[in-house]
Amino acid sequence: MINRLTNALNFQTEALVMRAERQRMIASNIANADTPGYVARDFDFSKALREATSGGGVADPSRRAGAMLRYAAPAQTNLDGNSVDMDRERAAFADNTVKYESTLRFINGSVRTMLDAMKSHSGG
Numbered sequence: 001m002i003n004r005l006t007n008a009l010n011f012q013t014e015a016l017v018m019r020a021e022r023q024r025m026i027a028s029n030i031a032n033a034d035t036p037g038y039v040a041r042d043f044d045f046s047k048a049l050r051e052a053t054s055g056g057g058v059a060d061p062s063r064r065a066g067a068m069l070r071y072a073a074p075a076q077t078n079l080d081g082n083s084v085d086m087d088r089e090r091a092a093f094a095d096n097t098v099k100y101e102s103t104l105r106f107i108n109g110s111v112r113t114m115l116d117a118m119k120s121h122s123g124g
Contacts, residue, residue: 005114009107009110009111010053011053012103012106012107012110013107014049014052014053015049015103016100016103016104016107017052018045018048018049018052019045019096019099019100019103020100021043022042022043022045022096023093023096023097023100025041025042025043026042026089026092026093026096027093028041029041029042029072029084029089030084030086030089030090030093032082032084033082033084033086033089034082035082036080036081036082037080037081037082038081038082038083038084039071039072039081039082039083040071040072040083040084040085040088040089041069041070041071041072042069042070042072042092043068043069043070044068044070045068047068048068051068071083072084072085072088075087075088
Protein backbone atom coordinates (compact mmCIF):
# COMPACT_ATOMS: atom_id res chain seq x y z
CA MET A 1 0.00 0.00 0.00
CA ILE A 2 2.75 2.43 0.96
CA ASN A 3 4.64 1.63 -2.26
CA ARG A 4 1.60 2.55 -4.33
CA LEU A 5 1.21 5.85 -2.49
CA THR A 6 4.91 6.61 -2.92
CA ASN A 7 4.87 5.77 -6.63
CA ALA A 8 1.80 7.93 -7.19
CA LEU A 9 3.57 10.98 -5.81
CA ASN A 10 7.06 10.27 -7.16
CA PHE A 11 6.66 12.19 -10.42
CA GLN A 12 5.27 15.30 -8.74
CA THR A 13 7.92 15.14 -6.01
CA GLU A 14 10.69 14.98 -8.60
CA ALA A 15 9.09 17.86 -10.50
CA LEU A 16 8.97 19.95 -7.32
CA VAL A 17 12.62 19.25 -6.54
CA MET A 18 13.67 20.13 -10.10
CA ARG A 19 11.56 23.33 -10.04
CA ALA A 20 13.29 24.36 -6.81
CA GLU A 21 16.70 23.73 -8.40
CA ARG A 22 15.74 25.75 -11.47
CA GLN A 23 14.53 28.60 -9.25
CA ARG A 24 17.89 28.58 -7.47
CA MET A 25 19.71 28.76 -10.80
CA ILE A 26 17.57 31.62 -12.12
CA ALA A 27 18.01 33.51 -8.84
CA SER A 28 21.77 33.08 -9.21
CA ASN A 29 21.60 34.57 -12.71
CA ILE A 30 19.65 37.57 -11.40
CA ALA A 31 22.07 38.04 -8.50
CA ASN A 32 25.00 38.09 -10.95
CA ALA A 33 23.43 40.52 -13.43
CA ASP A 34 26.20 43.04 -12.77
CA THR A 35 29.10 40.58 -12.54
CA PRO A 36 31.53 41.10 -15.44
CA GLY A 37 32.02 37.95 -17.50
CA TYR A 38 29.16 36.05 -15.84
CA VAL A 39 27.34 33.74 -18.23
CA ALA A 40 23.69 33.07 -17.41
CA ARG A 41 22.81 29.39 -16.96
CA ASP A 42 19.69 27.29 -17.12
CA PHE A 43 18.87 23.65 -17.75
CA ASP A 44 16.47 21.67 -19.87
CA PHE A 45 13.74 21.06 -17.30
CA SER A 46 11.79 18.40 -19.22
CA LYS A 47 14.91 16.43 -20.04
CA ALA A 48 16.11 16.59 -16.42
CA LEU A 49 12.66 15.53 -15.16
CA ARG A 50 12.54 12.63 -17.61
CA GLU A 51 15.93 11.47 -16.36
CA ALA A 52 14.88 11.90 -12.73
CA THR A 53 11.70 9.87 -13.11
CA SER A 54 13.26 7.10 -15.17
CA GLY A 55 14.64 5.30 -12.14
CA GLY A 56 16.94 7.67 -10.26
CA GLY A 57 15.93 9.07 -6.89
CA VAL A 58 15.91 12.60 -5.51
CA ALA A 59 19.53 12.03 -4.45
CA ASP A 60 21.20 15.09 -5.97
CA PRO A 61 19.00 17.39 -8.04
CA SER A 62 21.79 19.90 -8.64
CA ARG A 63 23.99 17.17 -10.15
CA ARG A 64 21.13 15.96 -12.31
CA ALA A 65 20.33 19.50 -13.43
CA GLY A 66 24.04 20.11 -13.97
CA ALA A 67 24.05 17.32 -16.51
CA MET A 68 21.46 19.28 -18.50
CA LEU A 69 23.17 22.65 -17.98
CA ARG A 70 22.97 25.16 -20.79
CA TYR A 71 24.47 28.60 -21.11
CA ALA A 72 22.22 31.42 -22.25
CA ALA A 73 23.09 33.22 -25.46
CA PRO A 74 23.26 36.95 -24.81
CA ALA A 75 20.31 38.89 -26.22
CA GLN A 76 22.66 41.74 -27.04
CA THR A 77 26.39 42.15 -26.76
CA ASN A 78 27.80 43.55 -23.57
CA LEU A 79 31.20 45.14 -23.12
CA ASP A 80 31.70 43.33 -19.80
CA GLY A 81 30.82 39.89 -21.25
CA ASN A 82 27.81 39.36 -18.95
CA SER A 83 25.00 37.43 -20.67
CA VAL A 84 22.22 37.96 -18.11
CA ASP A 85 19.11 39.37 -19.76
CA MET A 86 17.02 40.66 -16.85
CA ASP A 87 13.76 40.59 -18.84
CA ARG A 88 14.30 36.93 -19.77
CA GLU A 89 15.35 36.02 -16.22
CA ARG A 90 12.38 37.77 -14.60
CA ALA A 91 9.99 36.05 -17.01
CA ALA A 92 11.62 32.65 -16.37
CA PHE A 93 11.53 33.27 -12.60
CA ALA A 94 7.82 34.17 -12.67
CA ASP A 95 6.95 31.23 -14.96
CA ASN A 96 8.88 28.77 -12.79
CA THR A 97 7.25 30.17 -9.63
CA VAL A 98 3.76 29.58 -11.03
CA LYS A 99 4.68 26.04 -12.08
CA TYR A 100 6.26 25.34 -8.68
CA GLU A 101 3.09 26.51 -6.92
CA SER A 102 0.84 24.44 -9.18
CA THR A 103 2.96 21.33 -8.57
CA LEU A 104 2.78 21.95 -4.83
CA ARG A 105 -1.02 22.34 -5.00
CA PHE A 106 -1.30 19.14 -7.01
CA ILE A 107 0.73 17.24 -4.39
CA ASN A 108 -1.37 18.71 -1.58
CA GLY A 109 -4.58 17.76 -3.37
CA SER A 110 -3.35 14.22 -4.04
CA VAL A 111 -2.34 13.72 -0.42
CA ARG A 112 -5.66 15.12 0.78
CA THR A 113 -7.55 12.78 -1.57
CA MET A 114 -5.55 9.78 -0.36
CA LEU A 115 -6.13 10.71 3.28
CA ASP A 116 -9.86 11.14 2.68
CA ALA A 117 -9.98 7.74 0.96
CA MET A 118 -8.20 6.10 3.90
CA LYS A 119 -10.49 7.81 6.42
CA SER A 120 -13.66 6.77 4.59
CA HIS A 121 -12.37 3.21 4.24
CA SER A 122 -11.43 2.89 7.93
CA GLY A 123 -14.54 4.71 9.10
CA GLY A 124 -16.74 1.97 7.70
